[in-house]
Amino acid sequence: MIEPVHSLLLIAVIAGVTALIRFLPFLVFHKGTPKTVLYLGEVLPYAIMGMLVVYCLKDISITGSTHxxxxxLAVTATALLHKWKHNTLLSILAGTVFYxxxxxLVF
Amino acid sequence: MGKNNSVKSNGAAASGSGNLRSTVRYAFVASLPVMAGYLVLGTGFGVLLQAKGYNWLWAALMSVTIFAGSMQYVAVDLLSGGATLIAAALMTVLVNIRHLFYGLTMLEKYSDTGWRKPYLIFALTDETFSLVCSPELPENVDRKNYYFFLSLMNQCYWITGSILGAAAGAALSFNSAGIDFAMTALFVVIFVEQWEKTKQHLPAVAGVVITVVCRLLFGTESFLIPSMIGILAAMFLFQGKLNPVNEAVAADAHAQETRSPDDTWRSGHEAGNSGDKNETGKGGNER
Structure with missing residues (x-):
């Protein structure tokens, strides 16, 4: 845990920006949305989820002790299980326990 | 979810035909799938947060003030890594940008909700959105109160789950090494879902490739902002190439609107994303 004041500031920023994004359409875009914003909203979720997967795995090292x-293995298992069963909770739970x-125990 | 439905439900609400008891009951039944999901995902969040040294009060604080599932998982990492405020703000924008489109879709339906409106907008998560954008409500259900109770119940599940997780993480002394993988698994699952929902894989691939390259170039501490810039640049670069596909997706979503939009809460997010582009397009034309 980092110092509480910085933690609180981080939470405030995340909460503030999240709320801002949720309120923005009601404050600004009711007169029509710029095409660029529509386009980004269409494609960004896909790209960002790819980024987040890599972000989660940022500390791994192929030359490290477990290579x-x-x-x-766990990412592959989670993805395959999800492609098979399409059950979000099962995939997350089983993937995490497997990892x-x-x-x-293994590595 | 077209115009007719919203006009019809507007009329029902105006005539005051809804009764509170049946509205609450209807909202509760509709929220049950979200209850299961939020309790489990919220618990996962609480356990993760607790493992980083933040007790249940922090979990509750975050679930009350932020109330955004994936972002709170990312926030655990931002907190434990001591991210800068700017980096946290940028990350929040990128992770939550999709919420813009939920708002755009709900502009009209939420327009007459009075005192409930600020809370409804604040609490418009992926899962709540997938439920409030389904149009058909029984006669005895008040539309505005249905939105309100549904949003409130969903947030209560989320808060409960995160407190339970943080408390359980503190009470049970098990070897939690590797539990961080819950966040990875969550994003892998969403990635797979998104991958199967579209034929256009360029954005997803670009997101992975650009981030991997930036991670190798800039190291673990400072690769995120270059990745975000690179992804934005790539999306603009692809804009001409991707647009026709988007229209096809939108047309497809439009065709699907005729079927019952009772997507499971899990796929509601993607369905919403492509569906609401359409809605906003229509809204813009009408105005």
Whole structure:
């Protein structure tokens, strides 16, 4: 845990920006939305989710002690399980438990 | 979810035909799938946050003031890594930009909700959106109160889940090594869902490739902002190329509007994303 004041400021910024985005259409865009904004809203979610997956895996290293094998296995397992069953909660739960077993017991 | 429906439900609300008891009951039943999802995902968030040294009060504070699922998972990382305020703000914009479109879709439906309006807008999450954009409500349900109770119940589930998770994480002393993977798994799952929902994979691939390249070039501490800039630049670069596909997606979504829009809460987000582009297009024309 980092110092509480900075934590509180971070939460305030995240909450403020989130609310701003939610309120913005009601404050600004009711007279029509710029095409660029529409376009970005269409394509960004896909790109950002890709970015977030990589962001989650930012600390792995192929030359490290486990050679990123647990991460590769767990990501693959989660993705395959989800493609198969399409059950969000099951995929997250099983993927996480699988990863925990890998890092605690196997590697 | 076209014009006719909103006119019809407007009329029903104006005539005051809704009764509070059946409205609350109807909202509760509609919220049940979200309850299951939010309790589990909220618990995951609480456990993660607790593992970084933040107790249940922090979890409650965040779920009350932020109330955005994926963003709160990212926030755990921003907090534990001591991110700068600017980096946190940028990250929030990118992760939550899709919410702009939920708002655009709900402009008209929320326009007459009076004192409830600020809360309805604040609480418009992916899952709540997927429920409030379905048009058909029974005669005895008051539309405005339905929106309100549904939003409120959903946030209560989320808060409850996160407090439970943080408390459980503190009470049970299990080896939590690797539990951070819950966040990775969440995003992998959403990534797979999105991948299957579109034929246009360029944005998703660009997001992965650009971020990997930036991570290798700039290192773990400072790759995120270059990645965001790179992704924005790439999206503008692709704009001419992607637009026709978007129209096809929009047309497809339009065709799907005729079927019942009771998407599961999980796929509601993507369905909403392509569906509301359409709605806003219509709204813009009408005005």
């Amino acid at each position: 990123a094998i647990p991460e590769a 925990m077993v890998l890092v605690q």
